[in-house]
Amino acid sequence: MTFEEYLIEKKIDGPQFQAAEPAVYTEWKTLFAQMHPESFTTQKKFLVNKVRRKYLLR
Incomplete structure (x- = not known):
């Protein structure tokens, strides 16, 4: 599992999190x-x- 896949699994918007x-x-x-x-x-x-909560994946 990659970190990006992990973030998706946890419903975190990876690109938004990375940018912020x-x-x-x-x-x-x-x-x-x-x-x-x-x-x-x-x-x-x-x-x-x-x-x-800050970067919820929609």
């Missing part, structure tokens, strides 16, 4: 590549929810 917060997007993408998606979700659970 490029540093956070890059940091998350790097971390995601280094761990299992479930571990990433566990580590960033509350932050993922916050980002989803």
